[in-house]
Amino acid sequence: MQETKRMGQEAQEQAQRMGHEFQQAAVGGFETAGRSLSEVNRGLQAIAAEMTAYSKKAFDDAIRTWEQLIGVRSVEQAVQIQSDYAKKAYENHMAELSKLAKICVGMAEAASKPVEENFRR
Numbered sequence: 287m288q289e290t291k292r293m294g295q296e297a298q299e300q301a302q303r304m305g306h307e308f309q310q311a312a313v314g315g316f317e318t319a320g321r322s323l324s325e326v327n328r329g330l331q332a333i334a335a336e337m338t339a340y341s342k343k344a345f346d347d348a349i350r351t352w353e354q355l356i357g358v359r360s361v362e363q364a365v366q367i368q369s370d371y372a373k374k375a376y377e378n379h380m381a382e383l384s385k386l387a388k389i390c391v392g393m394a395e396a397a398s399k400p401v402e403e404n405f406r407r
Contacts, residue, residue: 317400318400318401318403318404321400322397322398322400322401323397325393325396325397325399325400326393326397328393328396329389329390329392329393329394329396329397330393332389332393333386333389333390333393336382336385336386336389337386340378340382343378344375344378347371347374347375347378348371351367351368351371354367355367355368
């Protein structure tokens with residue numbers, strides 16, 4: 287009888303320990319997810335800010351080009367202005383893609399860091 291009672295108590299204690307460990311893991315998971323999502327949010331804000339700045343610059347470049355085109359005196363001059371604009375727009379676009387890629391990689395690294403730290407524990 288005492289052996290059965292002792293086994294029952296051991297099983298109950300083990301179930302309590304497992305429940306406590308599960309609860310700690312769940313809380314840690316929620317905290318990790320929260321930190322990870324916070325990093326994603328910061329990254330998305332950085333992307334939005336970068337896209338806003340790029341859009342403004344691209345719009346300003348287009349307006350300047352139109353202003354130049356209004357005052358052209360020859361077809362050759364118009365073609366040169368358009369060629370210069372196309373070249374600059376392409377270079378700016380490629381530079382912007384590079385910046386956005388770096389932001390995205392940084393965001394992924396920052397968002398995965400809390401998850402990695404949680405797995406190490």
